[in-house]
Amino acid sequence: MKDIKHFLRQNSLRPTKQRVIIANYLFDGVNKHVTAETLSNKLLKMKAGISLATIYNTLHDFYEKGLLKKLMINSERIYFDTNTAHHHHFYSKKDQKLIDINVDMKVSGLPKPPKNKKINKIEVLVHLDN
Amino acid sequence: MKDIKHFLRQNSLRPTKQRVIIANYLFDGVNKHVTAETLSNKLLKMKAGISLATIYNTLHDFYEKGLLKKLMINSERIYFDTNTAHHHHFYSKKDQKLIDINVDMKVSGLPKPPKNKKINKIEVLVHLDN
DNA sequence: ATATCAGTTTAGAATCATTCTAATGTATTG
DNA sequence: CAATACATTAGAATGATTCTAAACTGATAT
Numbered sequence: 001m002k003d004i005k006h007f008l009r010q011n012s013l014r015p016t017k018q019r020v021i022i023a024n025y026l027f028d029g030v031n032k033h034v035t036a037e038t039l040s041n042k043l044l045k046m047k048a049g050i051s052l053a054t055i056y057n058t059l060h061d062f063y064e065k066g067l068l069k070k071l072m073i074n075s076e077r078i079y080f081d082t083n084t085a086h087h088h089h090f091y092s093k094k095d096q097k098l099i100d101i102n103v104d105m106k107v108s109g110l111p112k113p114p115k116n117k118k119i120n121k122i123e124v125l126v127h128l129d130n
Numbered sequence: 131m132k133d134i135k136h137f138l139r140q141n142s143l144r145p146t147k148q149r150v151i152i153a154n155y156l157f158d159g160v161n162k163h164v165t166a167e168t169l170s171n172k173l174l175k176m177k178a179g180i181s182l183a184t185i186y187n188t189l190h191d192f193y194e195k196g197l198l199k200k201l202m203i204n205s206e207r208i209y210f211d212t213n214t215a216h217h218h219h220f221y222s223k224k225d226q227k228l229i230d231i232n233v234d235m236k237v238s239g240l241p242k243p244p245k246n247k248k249i250n251k252i253e254v255l256v257h258l259d260n
Numbered sequence: 261a262t263a264t265c266a267g268t269t270t271a272g273a274a275t276c277a278t279t280c281t282a283a284t285g286t287a288t289t290g
Numbered sequence: 291c292a293a294t295a296c297a298t299t300a301g302a303a304t305g306a307t308t309c310t311a312a313a314c315t316g317a318t319a320t
Contacts, residue, residue: 109235118259129248
């Protein structure tokens with residue numbers, strides 16, 4: 001991601017100082033799962049001086065533009081995923097950690113959806129023991 | 131579930147008035163997905179007069195004894211499922227509703243779990259469009 | 261460039277689900 | 291039925307997230 005400002009503008013987002021810093025971190029080529037809290041910690045270490053409110057705003061702005069996925073994993077906090085392609089996850093409750101599954105999987109034996117409903121996408125969550 | 135008191139005792143739970151009322155509702159033979167709030171509303175309609183704290187306590191007590199499953203579905207509230215068998219779900223975001231998938235499904239193409247980790251269970255969530 | 265203005269950021273307050281506290285009540289056991 | 295261990299409760303506390311409204315800043319038109 002060389003030109004973050006251009007990238008943000010392409011997505012109808014004004015390239016403010018704060019958004020540039022956050023986008024630079026999130027879209028550095030390595031997929032990440034972040035919460036407002038983990039992102040805030042990272043930014044604190046970078047001495048970015050970005051308020052928590054802005055972190056929440058920015059994550060939602062990025063999400064609304066499709067730059068992030070929201071994960072419904074554990075009900076304590078909202079995870080955002082920089083990998084917006086359709087994929088699945090391993091989840092270790094013990095480590096409170098998610099690991100991407102980027103290979104293609106097939107689910108067979110799926111019943112028909114309720115009438116008038118269409119299947120949008122299928123998410124597989126593989127729970128790990130230890 | 132005819133003898134709720136016996137059922138509770140079998141699960142090392144004292145059959146208090148409140149637990150009996152809640153268990154009678156939850157385990158009436160029809161599987162349910164409840165949150166503290168939806169359960170509270172149901173109980174209000176029944177004029178059960180059970181405090182919110184007790185509803186939270188009871189849901190967690192039942193969960194700890196394996197009488198309920200906790201679902202990690204949407205990150206706003208915790209869902210409890212009276213169907214504790216391994217199964218999957220349809221989820222309609224629009225309707226904020228879950229529907230059980232009780233048929234057997236197979237997931238193929240699963241990669242190996244990270245080293246030293248074992249797969250515990252696989253959960254499939256089928257998102258509906260409308 | 262500069263003024264203008266819509267879009268952003270921010271600190272702190274507000275909200276909302278959930279958990280905690282500690283006082284009161286109740287099922288069980290002997 | 292007394293003792294006691296476990297439960298219930300109102301209300302306070304917590305913690306993640308959202309809101310508010312004042313200050314700021316990037317984009318646009320002059």
